[in-house]
Amino acid sequence: MLTNVAVLALDGGHAFELGVFCEIFGMDRSDDGLPPYDFALVSATGTLVSTRHGFRVEATHGLDRLEAADLIGVPASDPDVPQPPQLYEALRAAVARGARVLSICSGAFVLGEAGLLDGRRCTTHWRYAAELARRYPRTRVEPDHLYVDEDPVITGAGTAAGIDTCLHLVRKLQGSAVANDIARRMVTSPHRQGSQTQYVRRPDPGRRSGSLTPVLAWLDAHLHQPLTVDQMSRRAHMSPRTFARRFQQEVGTTPLQWLTGQRILLAQQYLENSEEPVTAIAVRTGFGSAETLRHHFFRRLGTTPHAYRRAFRADPAPPGR
Incomplete structure (x- = not known):
């Protein structure tokens, strides 16, 4: 099931990766016959959240909104800035009840800190791969992948690979036709060949x-x-x-x-x-x-x-x- 999507707005977060979630799941494309999503931005630190780019975004929901989500999106943020403990608790509780979590780029560190990468394969941006493996030795980091699907934990590589990761999940849960139509609206490839090794x-x-x-x-x-x-x-x-x-x-x-x-x-x-x-x-x-x-x-x-x-x-x- 993929109807209810909550995306974390993190202090110091990266706007592009946040925008990927908003573009794929936050746009109403029902005029093209595509399924709409019940989409929400969620914050653990207050309504207005500062990005690393000098502007702020408004998150109208708190962590309680994660309790209804089928999918929780975790965009990139500074790996050295800890998140509130209640955020990690909410992520663990969501996965325990059957929700999926999907991170893009350095968002994988949030999942690692919540313990959700333990015993699972994962990926992140190639520049962060060694540090992710060092901090969370119980995970197996695969830095050459554009994304790794260890359902219910899905991790994507750097920046644009977030599009690949989200479209992969749409394709898996809602079919190729839906994923292809979303990609067409975004003027992007519905599926890229290769690995992020080619970008190093x-x-x-x-x-x-x-x-x-x-x-x-x-x-x-x-x-x-x-x-x-x-x-x-x-x-x-x-x-x-x-x-x-x-x-x-x-x-x-x-x-x-x-x-x-x-x-x-x-x-x-x-x-x-x-x-x-x-x-x-x-x-x-x-x-x-x-x-x-x-x-x-x-x-x-x-x-x-x-x-x-x-x-x-x-x-x-x-x-x-």
Whole structure:
């Protein structure tokens, strides 16, 4: 059931994520034959709630409104600002009686503080993923997902992924036709391919630290070449076994997994900023062939190089080129 929706207005909250809930569930689209929602903004701290952007929103309901909600929306807010204890209690009580909760971006920290992520998979914005996992070790954070549905707890990744998350829930509970029509009214895709990994910026080699920093910088400059662990370890003046162990300690992954990830990040840059064909990009990034690039690209990002270019190309070529 999805008819009664209550969305939290949090002090210091982010306006876009709050707006996503308002746009999807707070608009009356019955003129298009879409089901209306009994929608309310809820606050635990008073009627007027300050956003992080310098303006205030009016929440006309208190926490008692959560008692009737089928769905409770939790938008992004500052993870370091605690919410009132009664808010966490109200969220736990709502889930216990059968309501769903859905967070967007750093809203996952509110659910974590309420204990609702314990024993569940979840996601958040990729910038907050490590901190979420550190604070709430009983959850399993999956930072590459646009959203994670651990019914009755649904978590979405950063900002625009909130649209994907809400439309997913609408599709699940009310069918594809309803979700597609809402997306059409919003002029957005009803379903995006891929994961939020494709949005992570390629790290600057100059910002790394550790004994392997010179080796990593050299590897960054030679990603187009065939590279093996033996070659890497010789460059580091270590045995392959010692090098692999040190690499895992300092970088957090294996040398070959890191190498593949860096090559994919470099391929993303070429796809965004050049007109080179995928076959040429595959050579430039050390994959050798377009087929190998496509295989690793889809495995890591959940989308194809061509689809990624269409989504992220900074200066699209004119039609017919």
